[in-house]
Amino acid sequence: MKSEPLLELKDVTHEYRVGGGLGIVGRSTIKALVSVSFSVPSEKPVSIGLIGESGSGKTTIARLILGLLEPTYGKVLYKGKSVSEWLRKNKLAYLKEVQPIFQDPYSIYNPFYRVERILKAPLKKLKIVNDGKAIEDMIISAMKDMGLRPEDILGRYPHQLSGGERQRLMLARILLIKPRLIVADEPVSMIDASLRAIFLDQLRVLKDKIGASCLYITHDLDIANCVADSLIVLCQGNVVEEGSTNEIINEPLHPYTKLLLSSIPAPSPKARWKDRMQLAEATSLSEQARVEKGCIFWPRCPYAMDVCKKERPPMIEVEPGRRVLCFLYVK
Ligand SMILES: Nc1ncnc2c1ncn2[C@@H]1O[C@H](COP(=O)(O)OP(=O)(O)OP(=O)(O)O)[C@@H](O)[C@H]1O
Ligand SMILES: [Mg+2]
Structure with missing residues (x-):
């Protein structure tokens, strides 16, 4: 029997309410997530990449998991109980188990x-x-593990650290707390490219050391490819594809994923990503219109059929753990 997932999003829709501005009257809603479902298994630690363009809803998912937002519809469950229930009845236990790594650690x-x-x-x-002595020993050892020199750093204020040091401090903090799930929202986007590889390596070491699972949020497929065992692809608030990182990188199914992949330079001139390049030319990444009816991707999709403009595509499970939201795969 399959055990209960560590984390599960069940048909989660999230709408932000916004007011008018610049003379625009009235209030409206922004649908940031539409029926999002996925889970993080509990059997063994895994690293899942949540990938999508700017505005696709990645941070909204992180905030829902951290309990900073409540879903408008649907459920966010941790070990079978809703996050809001955890925070109401057992907040400290939840904070111990689920820890964030943010883009800008300075803000926290x-x-x-x-x-x-x-x-x-x-x-x-x-x-x-x-115990005071035990705390000090743990802190010194965690800092050293994350490449920070306690004698230099312990007496400083956050603004007296470099961006990379602040990020490593966040890793040391996680090493001390030992959560079961790390929610990392674009943690390297604000640090120097030369330090990114080091940070990602340290994150991997940290995860292995404490046996935590990680939901790694990024718009960068290259980074997702480095850190994640499996990927969830988001497009305008919809999960459009899910599968192992290898499968998705080598054989993307959804036209949107193909488009994302085409923006990464192909490894050789005779690239097997050739058809993806053509797809990129045939569509426009800047076209961000929110589609009310049919598939959200049809205006940018070179394979769009009549049905795509009229109906929401079904989520097709092509094989266990490999899902795609597209009419092309309806048998
Ligand atoms: N507090 C808010 N109020 C209103 N709308 C919001 C709010 N936060 C996000 N949105 C909107 O919700 C959608 C999803 O935003 P979200 O921040 O989750 O995207 P993202 O994938 O994290 O983008 P990025 O890669 O730029 O960080 C966007 O259209 C955004 O404008
Ligand atoms: Mg974001």
Whole structure:
């Protein structure tokens, strides 16, 4: 029997309510997510890449998992219980198990706390350890593991650290908390390209060390390819494809995924991604119109059929764990 997933999104739709502006009256809603379903298994630690263009709903998913937003429809379940229930009844346990890594770590640190206090605070709050000496030993060892020199850093304030050091501090914090699930939202987009590989490697070491699963959010397929065992592709708030990273990179099914892949340089001139290049030329990435009826991708899709303009495509499970939201795969 399959065990209960660690995390499960069931038909999650999220609408933001926004007011008018610049003389535009009235309120409207922005549908950021449409019937999103996926799960993170609990049997063993996995790394799942959540990939999509800007505005596709990636951060909205992260915020729903972290309980910073409530879904408009559908459910976000952690170990079978809704996130809102966890936060109401067992908040500390949830914070211990599910930890974020943000794009800009500066925004989550209290600017008036020195690094020492930043690292001690969660250990005390989440009741991980109480003994002062044990806390100090743990902090020093976690910092060293993440390539930070405690003697240089412990007495500094967050603004006295480089961007890369602040990111590694976040990794040290996670190493101390030892969550089951890490939700990493574009963690390397604000650090220097030369430091990215080091950070991603440290994240991998960290995950293996504590046996955590990771939902890694990025718009960069190259990075997703490095860090993720499997991928979930988001397009305008819809999951359009899911499968192992290998399968998706080598044989993308959804025309949108093919388009995403075509923006990565092909490995050789005789690229097997040739047809994807042609697809990119045939469509426009800048076309961002939200489609109310039919498939959200049809205006950009070179394979669009009549039915695509009229009906929402079904999610087809081509094989276990390999799903695509497209009429092309209806048998
Ligand atoms: N607080 C908000 N109020 C209203 N609309 C929002 C809000 N946050 C996000 N949106 C809208 O919801 C949609 C999804 O946004 P989201 O931030 O989840 O995208 P994203 O995939 O993380 O994009 P990016 O790659 O640029 O970070 C976008 O259309 C965005 O404009
Ligand atoms: Mg985002």
